[in-house]
Amino acid sequence: MYLLVIFLPLFSSITSGFFGRWIGFYGSSFISITCLLSSFFISFLTFFEISLNGHIVYIELFSWIVSDNINIYWNFLFDNLTSTMLLIVTFISTLVHLYSFDYMKSDPHFQRFISFLGIFTFFMLVLVTSGNLLQLFLGWEGVGLASYLLINFWFTRLSANKAALKALIVNRLGDLGILFAIMLLLQVFEGTLDFNIIFSLIPLVNNYVIQLFSHDFHYLSLVTFFLIIGAVGKSAQLGLHTWLPDAMEGPTPVSALIHAATMVTAGVFLIIRFSPVIEFSPIMLNFLTLIGAFTAFFAAFTGIFQHDIKKVIAYSTCSQLGYMVFCCGLSHYNISLFHLFNHAFFKALLFLSAGSIIHAVNGEQDMRRLGSLISFLPITYSLMLIGSLALTGFPFLTGFYSKDVILEISNLFRNPNLPSILGILACWLGILAAFFTSFYSFRVLYLTFWNEINVPRKFTKVIKESSYLTILVLSVLAICSIFVGYFFKEFFLGLGVDCWTNSLFIWPSNNYLLESEFLNVKYKWFPFIFTLFGFCFATFLNLSILKFTQILKYTQIFFFLINKKWFFDFIFNKLFVYPLLTFGYSISYKNLDRGFLELIGPYGLSLLVKKFSVFINFLQTGQTTHYIFFTTILLFFILNCLSLFAFANSHLIIIFFITIFYLS
Numbered sequence: 001m002y003l004l005v006i007f008l009p010l011f012s013s014i015t016s017g018f019f020g021r022w023i024g025f026y027g028s029s030f031i032s033i034t035c036l037l038s039s040f041f042i043s044f045l046t047f048f049e050i051s052l053n054g055h056i057v058y059i060e061l062f063s064w065i066v067s068d069n070i071n072i073y074w075n076f077l078f079d080n081l082t083s084t085m086l087l088i089v090t091f092i093s094t095l096v097h098l099y100s101f102d103y104m105k106s107d108p109h110f111q112r113f114i115s116f117l118g119i120f121t122f123f124m125l126v127l128v129t130s131g132n133l134l135q136l137f138l139g140w141e142g143v144g145l146a147s148y149l150l151i152n153f154w155f156t157r158l159s160a161n162k163a164a165l166k167a168l169i170v171n172r173l174g175d176l177g178i179l180f181a182i183m184l185l186l187q188v189f190e191g192t193l194d195f196n197i198i199f200s201l202i203p204l205v206n207n208y209v210i211q212l213f214s215h216d217f218h219y220l221s222l223v224t225f226f227l228i229i230g231a232v233g234k235s236a237q238l239g240l241h242t243w244l245p246d247a248m249e250g251p252t253p254v255s256a257l258i259h260a261a262t263m264v265t266a267g268v269f270l271i272i273r274f275s276p277v278i279e280f281s282p283i284m285l286n287f288l289t290l291i292g293a294f295t296a297f298f299a300a301f302t303g304i305f306q307h308d309i310k311k312v313i314a315y316s317t318c319s320q321l322g323y324m325v326f327c328c329g330l331s332h333y334n335i336s337l338f339h340l341f342n343h344a345f346f347k348a349l350l351f352l353s354a355g356s357i358i359h360a361v362n363g364e365q366d367m368r369r370l371g372s373l374i375s376f377l378p379i380t381y382s383l384m385l386i387g388s389l390a391l392t393g394f395p396f397l398t399g400f401y402s403k404d405v406i407l408e409i410s411n412l413f414r415n416p417n418l419p420s421i422l423g424i425l426a427c428w429l430g431i432l433a434a435f436f437t438s439f440y441s442f443r444v445l446y447l448t449f450w451n452e453i454n455v456p457r458k459f460t461k462v463i464k465e466s467s468y469l470t471i472l473v474l475s476v477l478a479i480c481s482i483f484v485g486y487f488f489k490e491f492f493l494g495l496g497v498d499c500w501t502n503s504l505f506i507w508p509s510n511n512y513l514l515e516s517e518f519l520n521v522k523y524k525w526f527p528f529i530f531t532l533f534g535f536c537f538a539t540f541l542n543l544s545i546l547k548f549t550q551i552l553k554y555t556q557i558f559f560f561l562i563n564k565k566w567f568f569d570f571i572f573n574k575l576f577v578y579p580l581l582t583f584g585y586s587i588s589y590k591n592l593d594r595g596f597l598e599l600i601g602p603y604g605l606s607l608l609v610k611k612f613s614v615f616i617n618f619l620q621t622g623q624t625t626h627y628i629f630f631t632t633i634l635l636f637f638i639l640n641c642l643s644l645f646a647f648a649n650s651h652l653i654i655i656f657f658i659t660i661f662y663l664s
Contacts, residue, residue, distance in 0.1 A: 002057060002078055005042040005086060006125045008035040009093070013118030020111025028111045029101050032118060036097050039125075040090040043083070050083040051491075054499055058131065058196070065134070070191035075131035077195060081503040084337065085128040085269060088344050092261035093121040099352050099473045100253045102466065103359060113153060117257065120146035124262040128269060133185065133193040136270070137178055140234070143263050144171045150258075151250040163246040170243040174233015174267075181226040184210070188219065199276040199505075206280050220277055224284040227274055228291075235267025235321045238295040242568050244318055248310040252355030255310060259317040260348035265340055268324045272333045276505040285329050285510075292326030293410075293426035295319070300436035304443065308365050309354050312444055316391060317347060319433055326430060327406045331510035334500050335409065338492035339402035342485050346390035346399060349477035353384040356466045356474065357448060362459055367444060372453035376463040381449045383474045388441040390481040392531050393434060398485035405493065407431060407527045408516040434527050438534025446542040 012035035016028040023031070049055055057078040065072040097117060104110050123146055127139030144167075152164035182193065188205055189198055208219035231237070236244035244264070248255055258264060271278065271288070278284060296319045303315035320343050327336035358365055360377060374381045386397070393403040410427040453460070465471065491497060495514065598604060 001042055002046065002059060002076065005039045005046065005090065006076075006122065006129060008039045008042075009118045009121040009125065011035055013115045013122060016111045016118065017115030020115065023111075025105065025110055028114050032097055032114050033094070033101075035118070036090065036094040036121070039121075040087075040094050043086040043090040046078060047083045047087045050078055051080045051499055056502055060131075068191070070186065072132060072134050072191075072193055074135065075194070076129045077131035078129065079503045080499045081269075081272060081337070082129050084341065085265075086125065088341055089121065089124050089128065089261045092344050092348050093117070093257065095348065095473050095476060096253045096257045096260075096352075099256075099355070099470060100251075102469045103253055103355060104251060109153075113150075113251070116146060116149045116153065117253070120150060120257060120262060124266070127266055131195055133178075133182055133195070133198075136273075137175075137182065140178065140230075140266060140270075141175065143266055144168060144175070144234075147171075147247070147258060147263050150254040151247050153250055153254065157249065160249040163243075163249040167243040167247050170240055171233050174230045174240055177226040177229030177233070178270075181223050181230070184219070184223050184226070195273070202276050202280060218281065218283075221281040221284055224274070224278050224281045225287075227270060227277070228284060228288060231267030231270050231325070232291065233267070234270070235264050235325065236318050237267075237291050237322065237325060238298055241295065241299070241318055242572065245306075245311045245314045248308065248314055252310070252351060252358065255314070256348045256351035256355070259314065259351060260344045264317060264321055265344070268321065268328070268336060268340055271325065271328045272337055272504065275328075275331075275333045278328070279331065279505055279507055279510070285331060287329070288325055289329030289426050292322045292324070292329055293429040294322070296322030296326060296433040297429040297436075298322075300433040300440070304436055304440040306440075307368055309357065309367050309370075309444060309448065310351070310365055312367075312440055313347070313350050313354060316350070316437065316440070319437060320347070320391075322433070323403065323406055323430065326426065327409065330406075330409050330512070331506050332406075332409055332513065333504045333506065334492050335402060335405050335513070338488070339399075339406060341488065341492070342390075342398045342402045345477055345480040345484055346387045346397075349383065349387035349474060349481050350391065352470075352474055352477065353380055353387060356380050356470055357384075359466060360463050361455055362462075364455070367447035369454045370448045371451040371455070372449070373463070374449040376460070377449075377465055379465055379471055380474070381445075383471075383478045384449075385445065386478045386481055388445060392438045392441050392534070393527060394531070395528065396486070398481045398483070401485035401489045402492075403434070404524075404527050405513075405516065407434070408519055408524060409512050411519055411523045411526075412512040412515050431526055431530050435530040435534045438531040439538045442535050442538040443542075446538065451542065 012032040015023070015031050020028050050057065057076075059076040059078070061074040061076075063071065064074050097114070100113065100117065104113055107113065120143065123139045123142030125139075127136055127143060130136035130139060148164045148168045151167055152160050154160050185193055185198060188208065189201065192198070202220070205219060209216040210219050210222060211217075233240040247258060250258075278288075299315045299318035299322060303312050303319065306312045306315060320339070324336045324339050324343075327333075327339065357370070357373065357377065357380060360380075361370060361373070364370065390397040390399040393399045407427070407430050410430050455463070491499075493513065599607075
């Protein structure tokens with residue numbers, strides 16, 4: 001039963017990919033939704049048995065790699081963390097498949113799209129159920145490959161090609177960190193990468209140091225650093241975040257699946273899974289806190305200046321991932337997982353609602369060209385309003401129960417290893433991110449639904465609500481965005497819950513959850529007050545005569561800087577991309593590949609034979625004296641090579657003078 005939840009999406013993908021031409025649209029739809037629904041049902045049973053009954057299931061199939069002292073198995077670990085991730089991944093994937101049946105039904109390559117969605121889900125399930133780091137890395141790479149295929153689904157578009165390559169290459173930088181972590185773990189743990197073995201032996205290697213470049217590095221801190229680099233790339237944290245907004249070139253269901261339940265959550269899952277390792281490195285915990293806080297602030301601030309509705313929601317994802325990483329740095333992994341769990345519902349709702357809007361207005365994504373859609377799409381507006389309120393952390397909606405707890409914990413953050421000024425900075429960056437989140441969320445609603453209509457008149461006659469299937473999917477997500485946070489609050493945060501003791505590890509000195517309940521009330525009101533300020537500011541700019549665009553005229557340089565995404569792409573291109581491309585063309589390609597390697601290879605040999613034949617042809621003059629001269633030179637060369645014999649020297653001189661005399 002446990003393995004079926006993993007391999008049913010793979011069966012769906014293989015069937016639609018290899019036999020989609022024969023089974024057609026309805027056959028692919030039926031097989032895929034049957035497999036995904038079955039997988040979700042089994043995930044629900046798994047969640048009931050493992051999370052609610054406190055069991056752990058470990059399945060070992062067979063050996064994978066056996067070499068010297070390295071022994072790695074195909075094994076699967078089903079604990080509370082895995083069962084929770086299985087539930088959310090299969091649920092969101094099932095809804096995205098249902099949504100795709102209507103959204104992509106007119107696409108001639110629908111079967112290929114469903115196949116890619118299935119393989120995406122399969123690799124994510126492999127990632128979250130892995131019992132060792134190498135198997136997790138297999139799912140990690142598979143998710144990256146599937147994202148490339150899905151972002152580049154409309155491969156005839158140049159922008160989609162570039163976005164897919166960018167996502168793949170930037171993630172490769174983060175993947176190097178995972179490879180280095182694998183090598184360091186293999187070095188110390190005698191050839192095993194099994195989670196159960198590594199986590200149980202971590203206290204014994206706490207004092208290990210590794211010497212690099214004549215410097216001693218704390219072993220666990222170095223492993224944690226490389227793991228964080230991998231998570232920064234996959235979860236689009238500051239520095240390696242540039243691929244995430246460009247990934248919007250794929251179809252909208254792809255964006256929902258990537259941002260809600262699969263690819264970008266993989267980095268946060270990796271950090272949570274390795275909590276027994278990260279807890280032994282206070283420096284890396286502080287690093288996580290600052291990276292997450294700056295990412296939450298930066299992405300939320302950048303999102304307020306975007307005009308593409310999908311890119312605004314993409315930067316929202318980046319900001320919310322910053323909150324999750326921020327919380328992991330505070331050593332509250334269960335709260336981070338709770339926010340990941342809640343975020344999946346309202347982020348999927350926002351993306352799929354945006355897809356419904358884009359579908360209704362003939363593919364237009366620029367919010368400045370929309371407006372007054374509340375009259376044409378009242379149901380979509382109501383559902384998107386619920387998603388936006390949940391995103392901003394409106395009281396008693398799903399996002400409120402996790403986001404506010406993270407900010408309350410940050411107010412209590414008192415780590416002696418981190419200067420107090422940095423702790424305060426991280427806290428206020430998170431609170432300011434809440435302000436900007438509220439601002440851009442309501443800006444999207446104002447520009448899309450409430451402002452004057454900017455859609456061409458001929459399009460207004462065909463704008464209508466999506467089909468019943470799409471509305472059903474959005475309604476299910478809206479219900480989850482309202483109630484899930486309340487119903488699962490005690491499961492994730494309850495003081496009497498002991499199901500996380502076998503999955504997560506937190507030093508008692510780092511646990512501030514109980515103290516956060518007794519935080520001063522005025523600090524508890526900070527997130528809501530700043531969220532309310534964001535709403536009021538967006539409303540003021542929308543209703544006042546002084547519009548948002550008019551204000552920007554007075555801050556053109558500042559607006560230009562942020563609208564260009566702080567020139568991260570420009571700086572990366574100048575510092576890394578262009579020098580590498582220049583080196584690849586001028587040195588590697590022209591001088592090595594097309595130069596040295598080809599000259600000593602088949603091309604060089606064929607060129608040598610050709611030139612030698614031309615030279616021999618040049619010697620064919622037809623004059624006897626020339627032939628005698630060249631023959632004599634050849635004999636002279638041969639006899640000179642045989643000059644080891646004593647009698648050769650005198651004969652050479654005689655023959656040479658006779659030849660010269662004859663030719664003259």
